[in-house]
Amino acid sequence: MTRAPRRRRTLLVLAATAALACTGVAASATTLDGSPRSDRSSRPLAGLRVLLSNDDSMQASKPSNADGLGLYEIRKALCAAGADVVAIAPWQVQSGKGTAVTNGGTLSLSHRPQPRAGYEKDCSGTRSGSPVYGVCLATGPCGPDSPSATPADTVKFALRGGLAARAGWKDGPDLVVTGINSGPNVSAQVNDSGTVGAAVAAVDEGVPAVALSSSGDASQRDFPVANYRAHARFAADFIAGLRERGLFTDRFALKVDYPDVSAGQKVKPPVWTRVGHGKKVWHAYEARTPDGDLFDIVPGVCDDKPASDCTETVENADSTALLDQGHIAVAPITADRTYGVRADGAGQRELARLKWYVEHEAPRS
Structure with a gap:
């Protein structure tokens, strides 16, 4: 697959952004309520x-x-x-x-x-x-x-x-x-x-x-x-x-x-x-048999864990x-x-x- 080098594509991004800034393109080209608009927009x-x-x-x-x-x-x-x-x-x-x-x-x-x-x-x-x-x-x-x-x-x-x-x-x-x-x-x-x-x-x-x-x-x-x-x-x-x-x-x-x-x-x-x-979803492993050879993979969610594991620090x-x-x-x-x-x-x-x-x-x- 042939693609333009990254540096070239970055320069094209910069040029396009500058051109649009000069022409004052509207912030959004579509609406979510289905209102009529021109074919172009x-x-x-x-x-x-x-x-x-x-x-x-x-x-x-x-x-x-x-x-x-x-x-x-x-x-x-x-x-x-x-x-x-x-x-x-x-x-x-x-x-x-x-x-x-x-x-x-x-x-x-x-x-x-x-x-x-x-x-x-x-x-x-x-x-x-x-x-x-x-x-x-x-x-x-x-x-x-x-x-x-x-x-x-x-x-x-x-x-x-x-x-x-x-x-x-x-x-x-x-x-x-x-x-x-x-x-x-x-x-x-x-x-x-x-x-x-x-x-x-x-x-x-x-x-x-x-x-x-x-x-x-x-x-x-x-x-x-x-x-x-x-x-x-x-x-x-x-x-x-x-x-x-x-x-x-x-x-x-x-x-x-x-x-x-x-x-x-x-x-x-x-x-x-x-x-x-913070942990919001994780995988727990619960023994199914006494000998410990089988384990069930059990998804967990934050409400089931102590607060210390769920606390977000970022x-x-x-x-x-x-x-x-x-x-x-x-x-x-x-x-x-x-x-x-x-x-x-x-x-x-x-x-x-x-x-x-x-x-x-x-x-x-």
């Missing part, structure tokens, strides 16, 4: 090629909506804004896989019609046809029990030849979007997140990426369509704003977590955050903004895990411009 993502993946699969068959319904909601919103979207996602749920990859075997792609009524024609008329693929490990078609590719597998495969073969995108996509995940990805569990891991895989390959995650209902076991839909509409507007200002970057991925709105809660404006350290933490205050939480995620590494001058300027956009110009809900 109603399709702010026209011509944008988006690779879509997730860690929840492309099945969308569970009553809880935990297995990929968010993928179809963000696909719908992006196509409505004019983007050409190709989805290449894990065949089975791969939550918690982080940046894991598969080191051998054969990948199989299964192209299936939309699993739920109401999503069949969301992307009709796009140049690629906007297929939705599930990727498994098999030498034939994916079946109900086929082991799944990981989220990072799907992005790496797509960027290293899959999109060229299936969609004709020889130069790759302009943007990778991952999600919308069933449940927030904040604080200590960010490293576990396959949604975030897939976005990190994209920036590793030199492609800008945005990772989207939505809160569930009060139980965090069911994931209402209302939450996915609200997040999808916000995300399409948010991405349009990034595009308008030339703020796509491959220096880091942007993580965007959306609060629960399923009971009519009012969403607070997006804020620029840091990944917290200022401006993503979990605090999202879960305690009800804000849309945005945080940059870097692929460079070297302790103490900081962005260079150009990276710091990009961070500063993104922070300004999030806090002053991004959509409010």
Whole structure:
């Protein structure tokens, strides 16, 4: 895949940002209430090629909506804004896989019609046809029990030849979007997140990426369509704003977590955050048999743990903004895990411009 060198793309970002500042482009190119507007402004993502993946699969068959319904909601919103979207996602749920990859075997792609009524024609008329693929490990078609590719597998495969073969995108996509995940990805569990891991895989390959995650209902076991839909509409507007200002970057991925709105809660404006350290979700291991050979993996949530394990110590933490205050939480995620590494001058300027956009110009809900 041929892409412009990073320095060249950074200079293009700076030039585009300066030009837009001179022309006074409006802060948001779309609205969330469906009000009429001109063709030019109603399709702010026209011509944008988006690779879509997730860690929840492309099945969308569970009553809880935990297995990929968010993928179809963000696909719908992006196509409505004019983007050409190709989805290449894990065949089975791969939550918690982080940046894991598969080191051998054969990948199989299964192209299936939309699993739920109401999503069949969301992307009709796009140049690629906007297929939705599930990727498994098999030498034939994916079946109900086929082991799944990981989220990072799907992005790496797509960027290293899959999109060229299936969609004709020889130069790759302009943007990778991952999600919308069933449940927030904040604080200590960010490293576990396959949604975030897939976005990190994209920036590793030199492609800008945005990772989207939505809160569930009060139980965090069911994931209402209302939450996915609200997040999808916000995300399409948010991405349009990034595009308008030339703020796509491959220096880091942007993580965007959306609060629960399923009971009519009012969403607070997006804020620029840091990944917290407090434990909100974790894995416990409980012995099943007296001999200790079998252990059940039991997910835990903060309410079940002593306060000392749940206390957030990071200022401006993503979990605090999202879960305690009800804000849309945005945080940059870097692929460079070297302790103490900081962005260079150009990276710091990009961070500063993104922070300004999030806090002053991004959509409010």
